[in-house]
Amino acid sequence: MAAAAEVVAVSTSGSHLVVEQAQSGSVEAFERLYRENVDRIHALCLRMVGDPASAEELTQDVFVRAWQKLDGFRGDSQFSSWLHRLAVNVVLTQRRSDGRRSARVMISDDPGQYDRGDRPAPVGERMDLEAAMATLPEGPRMVFVLHEVEGYTHDEIAEMTGRAQGTSKALLHRARHMLRERLER
């Protein structure tokens, strides 16, 4: 399902030319790339980390990183797809280096531990899916976002997270179970 990870560019008017201009050092061109892609990248960051303030910081990090790595874009895919993959790596790397407990247990080989670490969901209030996703522990949430929302395959998720495909599947199943419980309350 690699095709699902291909993001359709918001604007195709001379996108490759704009990328080339940005690669040549044009900040104006890079700003255009930012404006074409920021909402998409922010959505990814927000859902992966579940916190608006962190999501905005990470969104900035993604674009700064993209500026630094622009030469690495070879044009063999859509720029938006390249940027999206870079964003996933930035988020995962940031969470790994974060000293918080949630980063340490982010992608674990023991999905069962997430029974003990998730945030309590509000009782007596029907949750929407976005709110329910934000209450998931980080590991299951990230895999759910990458697989169910963003369309990455388990192979791709495994490659990005450095974990086994089986772990990715187990975390996804766990996320689905938790979400269904919370959405049905």
Added chain:
Amino acid sequence: MNCTNISAETLNDFADGLLSGPEREAAERHLAECESCRAELSSILELRERAAALPRSIAPSRDLWSEIAGRIEEERVVALDSRRRRRLTGIPPVWLAAAAALLLIALSSGVTAYLIGGGQPAGTPDGYTAAPQTSPSASAGSAALVAFRPTEQEYEGAAEELMVELDSKRHLLSPETVEVIETNLRIIDEAIAESRAALEADPGNADLPGQLSDVHRKKVELLQHAVQLPVSI
């Protein structure tokens, strides 16, 4: 899950189309007989559909560009400073003075364009803003740039021809001279970008097309000076 005849993992894999052959057939046979598992499968599929239907884009609460641009600029300044530490020798004093003058003019044009444009975020002192705000007049701003485009293309064409000529003799110039030329070209290109952004943000400002023309003209003048420089033999 109430049924013990099929694992949750198998049910999820079935929902994801990951089963094949005998394994898939066995699951299909079981689902045909088990209402509990069919309900479970339906629940999984519904969740998948809801997730897939979520909006792919969510705008941040504010425009993040100014901070991103600031961080990018910090990196560019650091990179430029590291190159400026190299000693510049053998550059005619007249050329250095001309380059410095062009640098100053280019920077002034960029700052002036924004001051005239009046694009100031709330609560900030007079100054230039790096982030043109999206506004209802965005189409008017684009139209202003489109209207200026024929003039801009003439300048760009002239600059391009001079760049080709400069490239042909670049290897005959000293590295220090090349660095000064490239530095000034980058600064002028930024000034052009800033002037364009100012025009797009404030299309009703009659001074801005002239500002943009001035910066383009200065780029052409810089390139004309550069191609006329004496070369090393």
